[in-house]
Amino acid sequence: MKKEQSAVNSPESVRIRIRLFGVALFLAGIALGVKFFYVQIIQGEQYFNAARSIYTRKTRVSGQRGEIFDRSGNLLVANSPRLNVECTPYNLKDDSERLRLAAILSRHFPNRTAGWYFQRLSKYRWVKSKTGEKVRRRNNYLLVKRNATLEEVREFRKSITPAGKKDKRQNLLRLFNYRPSAVRTYPKGTMLANLLGYVDIEDDMMKARGGLETRFDEDMSPNEVENVFEQTPAGRPVLYGRNRILDPADGKDIYLTIMEPIQAILEEELDAVMEKWHPDGIFAAVADPRTGELLAIAQRPSFNPGDRSTFVAKAVRMRCAADLYEPGSLAKPFSVLYALERKVVKPETLIDCEKGRWAAAKLTDSHAYEKLSVAEVIQKSSNIGTAKIAVQLGRQGVYHALRRFGFGTKSGLPFAGEQAGRLRPPQRWNGLDITRIPIGYTFNTTVLQLLRAYCGLANNGRMPRLKLIYGIRDPETNVVKPTPPTAFEETGADPAALYRLIDMMIMVTRPGGTAVKAGIPGFQVAGKTGTSRKNIEAVKDPKTGKILVKSHYASNQYYASFAGFVPAHDPRLVMVITLDNPRGASYGGIVAAPAFSKTMERCLRYFDIQPTEPMPEKKKR
Secondary structure: OHHHHHHHOOHHHHHHHHHHHHHHHHHHHHHHHHHHHHHHHHOHHHHHHHHHHHHEEEEEEEOOOOOEEOOOOOEEEEEEEEEEEEEOHHHOOOHHHHHHHHHHHHHHOOOOOHHHHHHHOOOEEEEEOOOOOEEEEEOOOEEEEEEEOHHHHHHHHHHHOOOOOOOHHHHHHHHEEEEEEEEEEOOOOOOOHHHHOEEEEEOOEEEEEOHHHHHOHHHHOOOEEEEEEEEOOOOOEOOOOOOEOOOOOOOOEEEEOOOHHHHHHHHHHHHHHHHHHOOOEEEEEEEEOOOOEEEEEEEEOOOOOOOHHHOOHHHHOOHHHHOOEOOHHHHHHHHHHHHHHOOOOOOOOEEEOHHHEEHHHOEEOOOOOOEEEHHHHHHHOOHHHHHHHHHHHOHHHHHHHHHOOOOOOOOOOOOOOOOOOEOOOHHHOOOOHHHHHHHOOOOEEOHHHHHHHHHHHHOOOEEEOOEOEEEEEEOOOOEEEEOOOOOEEEOOOOHHHHHHHHHHHHHHOOOOOOOHHHOEOOEOOEEEEEEEEEEEOOEEOOOOOOEEEOOEEEEEEEEEEEEEEEOOOOOOEEEEEEEEOOOOOOOHHHHOHHHHHHHHHHHHHHOOOOOOOOOOOOOOO
């Protein structure tokens, strides 16, 4: 027995065991080394990427969208600061803390229920891997509230700020992060809403919808960058980690030729007209004929870009550019001007107005005029007189008279959906068109085309291309780069004939004219009324395409308009206003001319333009 024990504990056996143990350690070391090599070298990139996905975070950061200003720098479209409230649910201690936080969140951000918050505040979430399998991941991010106001965040932080060391709420502050964001706001409410457009939010980004927001979307859109930073398990950025933080570039700011005071005057007067005449709509615009700059443009009904409940199709559409209508008597000065130039007539030439009914042309006047001079034809707005002058001009003459002042072409302003209008070439006219087109029927136009044409009359025959954009500010240099100077189209109008026509148009606003209410004390006002029946489109069967109701002129629906400029022989302002189907009266001289007068009188005072004629004495009481 002793011999056996001595053999086991003999030096030789001990050496063998040591050697075996050493071999085992060596083999284990080799295996461990192979494992380390496989993990660190072969699979190193895979494990590194997995680890990096846990402690590295990528966020896309966008600059501020460009803002819109008026000519003087008054803010029309702004970016209001907001905060995105973000939470790290993984850092919640237990379900009781989770339940308490869900209750707090539902109280401060009631757009979601406490139950919804409780579910989203779980420590883990299930996601699909690249192979399509469901994998459990830490729930490190929850967007609690997008675009929260600063006041909302302030009140929320108060509710989770500890009142003392023993306050159970003290640990909740660590869960939240507040990332800066912004929303589009419109400080002036409905002012210029149709011109400016609006934005929607899609995928946390602003998407332009209509107006200048769409037209200059590329210019105003900010640069977007991807920032990469390391973070702690609690989701806090590691300041000295391997971070890549870039500053995104802001979008460009747009400066308009619009002047807010003039815009405010125009909109206030349109509101008064709506209240008095209750039309289906009004559209109007004011421009400087010397530069073609649009100073104001408005329509009713309108909408508030910040309140979606006010959005209706008729309000959102830019009707000054998109709505076509027959201008009626607003078209008369252009044919008469060309007839004066061609010496077909003189201002004193007498025209037989057939006692108000010209049977051969199936044409009537509102009054039974016998013989009127050409000047009186304009003053009284005689359809028959104008048509007879046009017949002497001929088809080509009438077409040229209108075409050279831009009818049938777009105004050039940056409006999506602007219509060119329809002015058919002479070879496509029927037998009566020669008597209808010069009085504003059987062709259509827009308010902007009329505004441009009357700017041409006011500007001695040089028709400016209407201008809306004054300049664009580069966010890098902070310099406003003005847009190119206004381009002018030479109409070829004879200045002497044009001067005589303007004298006739002044008579329109004087006693005996159709627009006495357009007059402004102390100023010569040149203008023209327009009243046209609405053309009701044909109604077709949607299935068969068969016409159920033919196109026709309504017997009791009208467009009532006035277009003019002031001071007449040194014009500073041009305005066109049209009412769509006013109630209580239909003539442009009654419903549209007073709005022109009140708007222009206030604008003249704003620009401190002095009267050109003696002011009438005030009557003593």
